[in-house]
Amino acid sequence: MEDIEEFEYEPRSVKELFIEMKNIVELMVDLAYSSILFGDKEIAEEVLDLEERMDLLNYQMMVHAVLAARNVKEAEKVTSILQMANAIEDISNAAGDLAKMVLEGLEPHPVIKEAILESEEIIAKITVTPNSILAGKTLGELKLASNTGVWIIAVRRGKRWIFAPDKDFRIKPLDVLIGRGTHTSIEHLKEIARGVIRVVGHERA
């Protein structure tokens, strides 16, 4: 009942729902790997919260999509939306399964962590030192993803997690960034975070 009310009071376009689903599922997969890599139950919990959010979005999407079809031609196009939403939902469930492994306290085999650390795109923790040029700047000001190739999926600040920080998120000294990128990108960002490298991208920051 709550879902339906929210749907009625918050009418959103199918496109908006889709974009949110696609962004969330990518975040979920990254966070699921992170939760395994760091054995972190809070990250795993966030994956399951996102899985619930995904279920709601998928429900809203289906209602919207079905309402939109007025003839056979349109119904065929709508079918493509439902198929795509199903595939995204399947990926979301797979990420949820990975997170559940962590929550159930299953000891992961060492090769799992090794594989996450040695694949083409890896996940790593990056601690920001007080004298790093990152400290005090927003992700948007730094254009971090474009300038370093590292995508920040979460930040640990003291005892708190911030998931999927946006461009207005301001990095503070001692923040621990969870980033996804190539080995080279991650190493480069680690040196910036340590204060060894004093530029980000083309301009002096």
Next chain:
Amino acid sequence: MEDIEEFEYEPRSVKELFIEMKNIVELMVDLAYSSILFGDKEIAEEVLDLEERMDLLNYQMMVHAVLAARNVKEAEKVTSILQMANAIEDISNAAGDLAKMVLEGLEPHPVIKEAILESEEIIAKITVTPNSILAGKTLGELKLASNTGVWIIAVRRGKRWIFAPDKDFRIKPLDVLIGRGTHTSIEHLKEIARGVIRVVGHERA
């Protein structure tokens, strides 16, 4: 029978199998979105070929993992490998389902392409002009992923596709790169590919 023979003659570690599975599944998802975005059946076929490869890897992985367990403690750890492999296989199947939409000629609803083009990480075609500094250089020399934040998932050269080009892949003029990255990263790389920007990363290329 063929699978088993290949398995017997190519003994590989569980870690190697895992790393390959993780790399392939990420490529599959990117290629599946690309095949939908560009309505390209060749890319979709590649996704299905990779799905078959994934099945073989998953089979080899299971045999290895089960053989490795010699007591209850080890068996528990091996279970984590099987669960992880299952989740990766589920994601691979979801990517395969997306590719099948393209192969079946299902007309995708316009919002699907819009959503792929407007989410946080997007996919785009980038044509390399003859006077671009990219032409004639390898991906490794350019450190493209680290320097621009764009991950090259495939390259169209004339009538041929090259999927998952590695660091030794040399870009030629008129190559069409299929890249994944943020909007800013993609726009930046497009200007480099057009010859407007004459540097990649921190050094003059």
